Amino acid sequence: MASSLLNSSVTRVSQWLASPLRPRQYLELLNPLWAEQSCGRIEKIQRETDNAVTLVIRPNHRWQGAVSGQYVRLGVDVDGVRHWRCYSVNSAQRPGDETFSVTVGRVNGGRVSTYIQDTLRVGDVIALDKAMGDFVLPTDATAKLLFISAGTGITPMMGMLRSLRDSGIAADVTHLHFAPTEKDCIYFNELNDFARRPGFNLHQSLTREGGQHFDAALLDNVCPDWAERKAYVCGPEGLMNAVRTHWQNNELSSQLCEEVFQPVRAEVPAGAGGTVLFWNAGSSTEGAGDKPLLEVAENAGLLPKHGCRMGICQECVVTLREGQVRDLATGEVFGESGETIRICVCAAAGNVTIDL
């Protein structure tokens, strides 16, 4: 790691010596945090479980701040290529705070989460984008809240809980949290500390240790006044669907706030897909009907701009030249020449040409 950092610094210095620099770029040579772009130094790495670590990040002067529960795109360089991923701010944030934290869970086969878990070190500098999203506490401090989370879906809620605690607000909060085992449950001890606070009602369900999954009966039992609360849900697709459906069936969708970590996927007919022509690159490849065009392009050796990979940030938008695409969330086939599409959530629906 040390030698790869040295090599990349030497390369950077050589490149910059070969071209005129602005004063800020000379400063960046001395300290990457003086960069013109938003970035942050890893100040602390704390292991939460075997498969989750918390990063405490000290951003540079370009950082515009965050609200607990919002998501931030982190740009991590893996093998010389910058990858962007979204993570929720899980620290209590106040104006002027000099650090913030996120927790990163390991995704099987995930390039970025694996790099963060195994390779990233204290002192490394990563790129940052501005915080976004409205998965945050309501402005009405007296609102009764209901948090429903599973796995790393708890991270934005932990940010909100810490904010409430640090602000001295004794909010009325019921929290249902699901994890396979106690060992897998991030913030297990801190949650139990919260449970001792007045107004905080915690129900942790360890689903491989006798606990049950979310259903309406459990909700009624743990939180009989659930319909009167501002509700937040974040977790795997199964939990999100079950909660969304329950709120829809009770015509309460407007009271439910969702944070999606994994993109929703519709059924795709067998054999869908086609040849994908990358117009600017002048190359083509086969694209399966259920594979996002972003992945198709990456597998073909291209490096399209992207962020969340979930259809949220719009960073991956490109122009469709010919053919049609399938929205992988809804299954809808659409597209006209000149239309823009998000390649992280669209797949080829027949032969297609895109501006990449």
Ligand code: FES
């Ligand atoms: S990468 Fe964020 S919308 Fe596609």
